[in-house]
Amino acid sequence: MTECMAMVVEAPERMVRRRFPVPEPGPGEFLLKIERVAICGSDPKLYKGFHKRSSFPKILGHELVGFVDRLGPGAAKKYGIEEGERVVVEPYILCGSCRYCLTGIYHSCERERNYGVSFTCDRPPYLLGGYAQYMLVIEGSKVHHIHRDVPANAAALTSVIGNGIRWVRTKGNVTLGDSVLIIGPGSQGLASTIAASLSGADPIIVTGLPEDKARIELAREFGAHHGVIIEDGMDPLLEALAPNGGNLYDLVIECAGAASAISLGLHCVRPQGRYVLAGLTGGKKVELITDRIVNDEIQIMGGHGQAWDVEAAVKIVNSRRFAVEKIITHEFPLAEADRGMRFFMDNPDKCIRVALLP
Numbered sequence: 207m208t209e210c211m212a213m214v215v216e217a218p219e220r221m222v223r224r225r226f227p228v229p230e231p232g233p234g235e236f237l238l239k240i241e242r243v244a245i246c247g248s249d250p251k252l253y254k255g256f257h258k259r260s261s262f263p264k265i266l267g268h269e270l271v272g273f274v275d276r277l278g279p280g281a282a283k284k285y286g287i288e289e290g291e292r293v294v295v296e297p298y299i300l301c302g303s304c305r306y307c308l309t310g311i312y313h314s315c316e317r318e319r320n321y322g323v324s325f326t327c328d329r330p331p332y333l334l335g336g337y338a339q340y341m342l343v344i345e346g347s348k349v350h351h352i353h354r355d356v357p358a359n360a361a362a363l364t365s366v367i368g369n370g371i372r373w374v375r376t377k378g379n380v381t382l383g384d385s386v387l388i389i390g391p392g393s394q395g396l397a398s399t400i401a402a403s404l405s406g407a408d409p410i411i412v413t414g415l416p417e418d419k420a421r422i423e424l425a426r427e428f429g430a431h432h433g434v435i436i437e438d439g440m441d442p443l444l445e446a447l448a449p450n451g452g453n454l455y456d457l458v459i460e461c462a463g464a465a466s467a468i469s470l471g472l473h474c475v476r477p478q479g480r481y482v483l484a485g486l487t488g489g490k491k492v493e494l495i496t497d498r499i500v501n502d503e504i505q506i507m508g509g510h511g512q513a514w515d516v517e518a519a520v521k522i523v524n525s526r527r528f529a530v531e532k533i534i535t536h537e538f539p540l541a542e543a544d545r546g547m548r549f550f551m552d553n554p555d556k557c558i559r560v561a562l563l564p
């Protein structure tokens with residue numbers, strides 16, 4: 207096998223099938239045979255060309271699981287893997303020498319390299335994204351073992367679960383019995399629900415819009431005590447606080463990225479409470495009454511990426527305690543990635559996440 211297929215975004219909103227030579231892994235590298243890749247919520251921005259790292263041509267895909275196909279010199283020892291093993295590869299690639307890599311927050315690495323996001327595919331080794339049959343795993347990657355009995359759609363979402371852990375625990379510092387409000391029941395909100403549930407938060411409330419009914423159902427399955435659908439004409443603040451006895455929350459996680467949701471979240475945090483902003487607005491301005499932050503000494507934090515939180519995510523996914531695979535609601539063959547991407551963008555009411563099958 208000397209060639210393989212990959213889907214290439216050649217220009218904004220144009221993704222086509224292409225064939226590439228399969229690279230021979232060099233020292234510290236290995237070839238990954240992709241089993242499953244999920245379309246991330248940030249992939250449509252790269253696809254449309256308005257992501258800060260948009261460039262063309264590009265093979266997207268950074269949420270993936272696969273099998274170790276061919277090992278380069280030293281890679282078996284370096285990663286503790288052998289050929290045929292099932293692994294997830296984290297999206298971020300460490301330079302290993304900047305202050306961020308050296309202090310363990312490698313998603314802020316100064317070289318800013320991640321699979322399916324930062325590389326173009328117009329020069330060797332070409333295959334550095336997951337919408338492909340094979341991907342080259344290069345030096346500086348983080349690799350984890352995934353049990354054979356874990357559904358591929360769950361394994362592909364390991365880094366998403368890592369996000370939830372980062373926002374709820376590493377940033378949000380949740381503790382047993384904390385009241386937690388999660389705004390937005392997309393994949394990131396659902397991952398946050400799992401992290402809050404495992405942390406013994408009580409109550410956990412997840413809010414969404416009328417089109418989010420199925421997502422709210424899944425949040426309940428993942429441990430949310432109540433789901434709140436905010437309909438037109440309702441007072442969102444009253445609705446969000448009602449299941450917490452009308453009280454403000456210890457921790458609020460904002461995963462919707464809409465101006466109204468971000469402002470709502472601030473009004474739901476208790477004095478001295480924590481507010482983690484994880485939703486991106488795409489550069490839009492958001493009006494906030496900052497007196498609340500000052501007077502009530504609210505701690506506001508950004509949440510992005512998942513360095514070191516993937517270790518725990520792998521354990522959660524391997525444990526099969528949560529049906530993480532249910533976050534993926536639709537599957538498309540890899541060759542129909544363009545159709546899958548459009549379906550994902552056009553159907554937020556019935557689609558949480560899409561997976562591609564090579």
Ligand SMILES: [Zn+2]
Pocket residue numbers: 246247248268269
């Ligand atoms: Zn992602």
Ligand SMILES: [Zn+2]
Pocket residue numbers: 300301302303304305306307308312314315316317
């Ligand atoms: Zn670095």
